[in-house]
Each structure stands twice: as structure tokens, then as C-alpha cells.
Amino acid sequence: MSLSFSASRRLGAFAYEAALEANEEIVVLFGHSGAGKSITLQMIAGLLRPDSGRIAIDGVPAFDSANRIDLPPQRRNVGYVVQDLALFPHMTVAENVAFGLPRSSLQRSRVAGLLDLLQLKELERRRPPSLSGGQQQRVALARALARDTRLLLLDEPFSALDESLRAGLRRELLRLRQELGLTILFVTHDLREAHLLADRLAVFDAGHILQFEDRETVFRKPLSRRVAELTGVANIFAANTIATSPDAVAVEVNGLGLNCALPSSPPSPGRAVDIAIRSERVNLRRGRTSESEENLLEARIVEEFAYGATHTLRLEPAGPGPAIEVEIAARPYEVLGVARQRNWLVELPREHLHVMPGNQPSGPPIA
């Protein structure tokens, strides 16, 4: 099952224009609410008509403004699951799952198969309002898969659930993709969820896709300051390029010299750039091992947040250099004795210092 999508639409002051494709993988559409993620799914499902564009499912055009093709949602055969699930409350679990199937002798066995697949066998005569959130979720998935659908559109399906339930359902989804060879478009604004599920990640902002690449690239090498902000990079510094060598870019941040990993298109000396490093990639050290070590600065912990599994520290530099946020797991936090020591040597490893084009507007603040 493959999907190719490109569409544009004006909605009042909001201009939407995006293109992506997916092929037997999970593509996560990530961004704030109102960024255009849900609209994308609605256009693919046939519930919202683009002004122009082309949508093809397995090579068959479902929408093509140039050739005046616009299949109704009934004929697109995509599974669409929304945040509040939209289960039919007056029907049993089995009736919900069978809703999309034509009445036939096959219907019974198909429903039974789906109930087995999603472990709903014991619940088939119950009605949705009497089920738990996780059970309802599985009913919605079974119903969406009933018509032998290979393309699933999931619009924040887990966001109404407890964290403990979500973990199980994410595993379930990964299993289904594996067993059924599904193509899944998954909308979320939850970074952890996006990272866990995504084969590829499309970062949405204000109706456009800022970056659409495999998960690791988006998280480690954001294309722009805005992508870095959206994907939760805590440390983004404005910097000036000093020199470019075959194995590094030397920059200066608040009077501190740093060597960064070489990007695919290195900036020329004098150019303004933005430098990004994720807070979990920063090292805390007690002292230098040699004078030739690079990318070190002395800093003092000024703020600290304990999240249980991790601690987030904010450090102010003693000399030149930027303020730094560091995330450290609970165990190393204890072993290092961070609670008792406030002054540290902060190391920004060169391979994790990512150079982006500079002087870009940053978006609205990230909540």
C-alpha cells in the first residue's frame, strides 16, 4: 500500500500547502494543534476537499484537481480513527466492527477474525459506553481495518488515554503494522509518541511541512531553528561562523569558540548560523583530562527540575558562552552527586552540535 499526497487549500487567513508520501511504514505528522496535521488526514479520507492537488492511494487517484477526480470518502477505502473514536454507542462491539462490511456469509468470519486480532472476543456483545478507554480504542482500530484497509489514518487516537494504556496500544499498533503490512499516518503533538512510532516524521507548522525525513535525521539534524524548537531541542544558540575545515565548523557563541559537526552544506566564514544540541547530549564533567580538549565551559547550576526518571538542569556560564540546559537520567545524577555540587565543566560534544542556517525568525513560544 502506498500513498502519495500533495494538496493546497486556503481556509480564511490560513494557507495550507503540503506534500508527502508513505509506503508500508508509520509516518508521524507532528506539530501543534492548528498546524495542518488533521486537515491532511481529512483530505486523504475525502472529508475535506483541497483547492488543488493530487492524492493517489496505491497508484489510483482519489483526488486530482487537474483531471477533476474527487472520489467520495465511501470509495477511498481508508481507515480513519479520530481522537474521540466516534464509536457507534447504540451498536454492540461486533456490530461496530461489521458496520463497514457488506452483509454476506463472509462478514461473520471477517468480524470474528478482527475481534481475535485485537483481543476483543469476550467483548463482542458489549456496547462501547460500557468499555474501558483502551478497549474502545481497539474497537475503533478493528472497525477501521474491517474493509481490508491497508491505509490507516490515526488522528491523535491515544491522547485521551492514561500513559500506561498508551504504551500498550503503541505496542499493539507496531504489531499490527508488522502483521498486516499497513501504511499508517499518525497525527500527534506528543514528542515521545512521535519518536517511538515514527519511521519517518513530517514536522508541520502553520499549514506547511518544515521537514519530512526519517526520524533520526529530524531529531538529530533539524533543518531550521523552528524545527529544532518544535522537536524539543532545548539548546539553540545564535552563532557566527569563524572557519570551516574538512572535519568541523568553528563558530563563536557569546565569545566562546566551539567546533561543530560538519553539515552537508557548510556555511562560509562570517555567516550567521544557529547551533542546536539536545539537552540529553550534553555531558557534565568534574575537570579536564588535557588542555587540548574542545567545547568545554565552566558553568553553575541555577535551576533544577526533577521529573522522576530524569532531571533537567539549567546552567549559567562562569565566563563567556551560552546558558545551557542539561537533561540527565536519575541514576547518573545520583552517581555523579549532582545534588551536592553546583559548579561543573560542561562538555558540548562536537558530533552533537548541529549547524543550521542562521537569522531565521523563531515561531511562537513552545508550550
Next chain:
Amino acid sequence: MNRPAVIERGAMTTVIALTLVFGLFFVLPFAGLVERAIEDGNTFDLWRTEQVRDALFLSFWTSTLSVALAILFGTPVAYVLARSRFRGKALIDALVDLPIVLPPTVAGVALLTAFGRRGLIGQPLDNWTGLTLGFSTTAVVMAQTLVSAPFYVRAAKGGIEAIDPQLERVAYTLGASRVRTFFRVVAPQARPSLIAGIILSWSRAMGELGATLIFAGNLQGKTQTMPLAIIQAFEGSSLGLSGAVALSLILLIVALVALVIFRALAGRAAPPI
């Protein structure tokens, strides 16, 4: 300090007292009716007169037909009003409600000016086909539909509005047509509201007097429904007040029995949610 408890008890006493007074106000008129009917003793003789049988029969089937028309034409209107947004929707909403707030006599005059022999539509219709609508059984149904259908549309619209539109959108992606989605997803969930609307509009049609009197007249066997027969009896036919009492009681009993039976049937067919 047990003052809050005292206040609680005082509030409770007030609520009970108000309920009792209000309840009495509603029960006493019916008690009076029953007492008078028993005293007179000819209620059940009247049941057998042709005039009463005609009026009761006419009331029953015209009201039922009016409700059927309200369902047929009113359900799509209710759906559109519940689901779509367009310029001037507030105006349409107000127009649908208009017959509810207007005195039925105004509705009767309005019908006469539109469909009467000299009316806007009535005159050309009379000239071309020789058909007259006024003072016929058709006029009775028209008058009842006009004043009772808004109650059904109102209730149906409210019921449909309460259903999450996402259910319909998801049903479309599951291959269900709009019509199938309405009958399998929307209607079953709106059922309590639809039933309430049917009961309201049927009751309103059964009680219709003003519009019918003006537009359809008071012709026994043709346009004389029960409320018209009661008025006639009251205003000094051979039957007199005791006749009006008897007719009122008969109408009351028949309507009550019909509603109880309908509710039981509709309730049994509904799935437990």
C-alpha cells in the same frame, strides 16, 4: 452550629409545598370534569351518537396523517438545520418556530389568505382545476400540519444536534452512504427526541381548534374534529354543557390511551443504550 441543616430542611419543605400547590392546580380541573361526568351519567350514551363517533374518528386519523407529513417533510429540514451553517439560517430557524408562538387563529387566517377560494394559490387553483381546499378534510390536515409540525422539527433538530458529527464522517469512510448513515447511525441515536417530537406534534394536532375553525369550518363528518365538537356543544347545541363535559372526557381518555400505547411500542423497539 446546625444552621445549615435547618436551612436545608426549610428549602426541602418549600419545594414540597410548591409542588403540592402546583400539582393540585393541574389535577383539580380533571377531577371536576370526572365528577361532573359521573353526576350527569350520559357520557357513555354520547359515545354512541353519530356526531361524536364522526368527530373522534376524524380527529384521530387527521392528526395521525398530519404527524406522518411532519415526519416526511420535517425530518430532512431538521437534519439540514442541525448540521449545516449558512447565511440566514437564524431566519429559517425563526420561521420554523413561528407557528409555535402565533395564535392558531392567525395561522387559520393565513391559510385562508393563501389557500382559500380567493387566496394567493387557492384562486388560480380553483380557476384551473375547480379544486377548492378550504372547508374540506384536506383543510383540516393542512391546518393541523401547520401548527403541529414545528413541534416535531424542533425536537428532531435538537436530537440530531446532540449527536457528534464525527460519527457520520467516520461512517462515510466506512463506506456508508449518507442515507444509510442517517438510518443506521443518526436516527437510532436521535430516537428519544424523534419520539418526543412525534408525541408533542400529535397531541398538538389532536387539540387543534383555532386554525381548523377558520380555515376548514365546522362541518360534521367532514371537518368537525373533537375540539370543534366540544366548542359547538358548549355554545348551545342540544347537548349543552354536559355534552361538552362528556366530549372532553372522551377526548382525554382516547388521547391518553393512544399516547401510552405509542410510548410502550416505541420504547420496546428501542435498543438499550
